[in-house]
Structure formats: C-alpha cells, structure tokens
Amino acid sequence: MVNFSSYDRFVHLKVGIDEGITGWGEAAFHDGQLTAQIAETLGQKVLGRDPFHTNALWQQLFRGK
Numbered sequence: 001m002v003n004f005s006s007y008d009r010f011v012h013l014k015v016g017i018d019e020g021i022t023g024w025g026e027a028a029f030h031d032g033q034l035t036a037q038i039a040e041t042l043g044q045k046v047l048g049r050d051p052f053h054t055n056a057l058w059q060q061l062f063r064g065k
Helices: 032-046 054-063
Strands: 003-007 010-016 022-028
Touching: 010 032, 022 032, 032 054
Parallel strands: none
Antiparallel strands: 003 010, 010 022
16 A cells, blocks of 8 residues: 545545556545554555455455455
C-alpha cells in the first residue's frame, strides 16, 4: 500500500507495484481510523504478491489461505 486518506468512515487507498503501476480502492467501516488500520494490516499480507492473481489474493485475505 502506498498511502491512504481517511474521511469520516471511508478510506481511499492508493496501491502501487514495482513497475510503477498504481490503482485506487476504497473501503468503509464504522470508523475511518479503524478501516485504515485494517487496510494496513491486510496490505502487509499481500505485499510482494502478484496483483494480477486476484483470486489467490482474495482467498488469502478472506479465508486465510
């Protein structure tokens, strides 16, 4: 995760890979700071993984596999 900004309960994430490609995502929960902490924690779990293997990333994050 490159950086994030928190507005109320919404968090906007800027994600980048080594080749210079970036993308944006968003997340929402009851508290923007909590959402940002969750995003940071989950981001560490996928750091270094291939961003194009979305199914494998989803399985890892959702199911812990």
